[in-house]
Amino acid sequence: MGNCYDVIVAGGGTAGTAAAIAASRRNHKVLLIEEQNCLGGTSTSGGVGEWFASLEGTGNIFDAVVAGLEKFGARFAKPRHFNPEVLKSxxxxxxxxxxxxxxxxxxxxGAECSEHALSRIEIASCSRLFxxxxxxxxxxxxxGDLSVLAGAQFxxxxxxxxKVLHxxxxxxxxxxxxxxxxxxxxSLEPVRSREELPGLGAGVLVDRNRVYLNATKVLDHDPTDPWSLSDAEREARHQLLRVVHYLQTHEYPTFALASSGAxxxxxxxxxxxxxxxxxxxxILDRREPLDFEDGVAVATSQIDFHSLKKTGNSGWRQAVLPYSIPLRCMLAKGFANLAVAGKCISVDQVVHSSCRMTPTCCAMGQAAGxxxxxxxxxxxxxxxxxxISSLRQTLNADGMELxxxxxxxxxxxxxxxxxDDYVGT
Ligand SMILES: Cc1cc2nc3c(=O)[nH]c(=O)nc-3n(C[C@H](O)[C@H](O)[C@H](O)COP(=O)(O)OP(=O)(O)OC[C@H]3O[C@@H](n4cnc5c(N)ncnc54)[C@H](O)[C@@H]3O)c2cc1C
Structure with a gap:
């Protein structure tokens, strides 16, 4: 059976690639399915070249990513920034x-299930279904596409x-x-001041000759609705032109646009x-870090909840003590054989704003694989x-501080x- 695997990983972003590597290096037959032409997801094809979490004790897969970028000379003078193009390789x-x-x-x-387990998935590629x-x-x-196709709750x-973050x-x-x-x-309105720039970090000089634009802010769109997502892409492209125009006019007169996320x-x-x-x-207002017996990754980032209403850099940012992510948050309810890793795990919206960071997604992926x-x-x-003891011991031996x-x-x-920043209760 050519199309029968021990483990199939849907999505080759940070979490998915780490999951596939973790399972495959133990000699299992692993298929990693990715929509784009490279691995790394948001942190490569999405152009996001910054780590926003502690970088230590995150597992030997994340350590290897950091070391690999260093070998290519692809970490910048600002040490939390790296070259997403190189990360693909x-x-x-x-x-x-x-x-x-x-x-x-x-x-x-597509997904087929029998007796609370996922058995087969459908894949579309090159005008073929298989x-x-x-x-x-x-x-x-x-x-969480695969889980939803299988009928999981979300x-x-x-x-x-x-409303989701922008x-x-x-x-x-x-x-x-x-x-x-x-x-x-x-047809586009010029941006007149830095305060009017849409998004967070428009124009961070990460190296001598390179500027990073974690910019544009598209609010009130649904990334799981094809029409809304498409509309968001159009609006973001307009915003990006306005941001680049502002930066060339006011701050970086010799700089040109190099790339934007695929x-x-x-x-x-x-x-x-x-x-x-x-x-x-x-996780909020604790005196000591939150630990779980089935903790399989540790999240370290602050709450990073960008305002759901206001443009610009406004939002709710608050330090939290590091906390465990329990395996229970990564097992799709009602499914025996479906793990979830990365930014679509089982957390509320506020926790999500903290645990969605790239290093944490890598750790979760390693745990899931x-x-x-x-x-x-x-x-x-x-x-x-x-x-759980054998899982935690293995993760520990593989460089994860749990x-x-x-x-x-x-x-x-x-x-x-x-x-104004958070509309929840
Ligand atoms: C604009 C922005 C700025 C950010 N800034 C930072 C930051 O500064 N620091 C930080 O640490 N984190 C940051 N983050 C968060 C972090 O980048 C992401 O949360 C993290 O990379 C998500 O990793 P993931 O593997 O869960 O998902 P993704 O990286 O999104 O990977 C999912 C992959 O699955 C693929 N896929 C989707 N659907 C399917 C399907 N049906 N079939 C096959 N493949 C599919 C996608 O193509 C993608 O490659 C930022 C995020 C964004 C969007």
Missing amino acids: VWQFMAEEAGVQILFHSSVC SAEAKFFVDATGE MQGEPDTR MSLVAWMYDTGTLQTPYLPA RIGIREGRRIIGDYVLARSD TVAALATEQGVVDLRDVP NPARHTGFAPHDTRLDA
């Missing part, structure tokens, strides 16, 4: 070395309004060394309901039957909750 080499079978240009578009089977699946599609956005088309500029002639189509950056889509939903009441690998080795049919008290929280900003 780093991830690909790591996946190839681990023996992962990679399927690019392919979308998971299927593949596996013992275990990892949904790392960012928006949450989205703020409970009443379903989307951004991230971009990069480079220094041409000669004065540019800024141009803005007449797809708009989606901070928040669906969150798949697992055996447990980690809530903000679990490892639990699927151990389940295969131990001959169990339900991921819940893998003894005790949140041994992590350092990451909280560079503090702009406490403003009633």
Whole structure:
């Protein structure tokens, strides 16, 4: 059976690639399915070149990513920034070395279940539909596509309004060394001041000749609705032209646009309901770090909740002590063989704003791939039957510090909750 695997991972972003590597390097047959032409997702094809969490104790897959970028000279003078273009190669080499079978240009578009387990998935690619089977699946599609296709329950956005954090088309500029002639189509309004710039970090000089634009702010769109997503891309492109025009006119007269994300950056889509939903009441205002017996990754970033209403850089930013992410948040409720990793795990919207960061997604991916690998080795049919001690020992041996008290929280900003920023209760 050519299309039968031990583990199928849907989505080759940070979490999915880490999951596939973790399972494949233990000699399991692993298929990694990715819609785009490269691995790394938001942090490569999305252009997001910054880590916003503690970088230590995150597992040997994340360590290898950092080391790989260093070998290529692809970390910038600002040490949390890196070159997403190079990261594509780093991830690909790591996946190839681990023996992962990679399927690019392919979308998971259907799922078949029997007796509370996922058995087969449908894949669309090159105008063809075909299927593949596996013992275990990892949904790392960012928006939880595979789980939803299988019939899993999910949450989205703020409970009443379903509003999600804004989307951004991230971009990069480079220094041409000669004065540019800024141009803005007449239909677009020029940005007049830095305060009017849409988004967060428009124009961060990360190296001598390179500027990072974590810019554009598309509010009130739904990344899981094709029409709304498409509309968001159009609006973001308009905003990007206005941002570049402003920067060329006011701050970087010799810089030109180098690249923008192959797809708009989606901070928040669906969150798949697992055996447990980690809530903000679990993680806020604690005296000591939150630990769980089934903790399989540690989140270290502050709450980073961009305002759902206001443009610009406003939002709720608050330090939290490092906290465990329990395996229960990564097991799709009602499914024996479906793990979820990355930004679509089972947490509420506020926790999501903290645990969605790239290093944390990498750790979750490593945990999801490892639990699927151990389940295969131990001959169990339900991921819940893998003894948690063996999973945690394996992760520990693979460089993951699972005790949140041994992590350092990451909280560079503090702009406490403003009633206008968060519409939830
Ligand atoms: C604009 C923006 C700025 C950010 N800034 C930072 C920052 O400064 N620091 C930080 O640490 N984090 C930041 N984040 C958060 C972080 O980048 C993401 O949360 C993280 O990279 C998500 O990783 P993931 O693997 O869960 O999902 P993704 O990286 O989104 O990967 C999902 C992958 O699945 C693929 N896919 C989707 N659906 C399917 C399907 N049906 N079939 C096959 N493949 C599919 C996608 O193509 C993608 O490659 C930012 C996010 C955004 C959007």
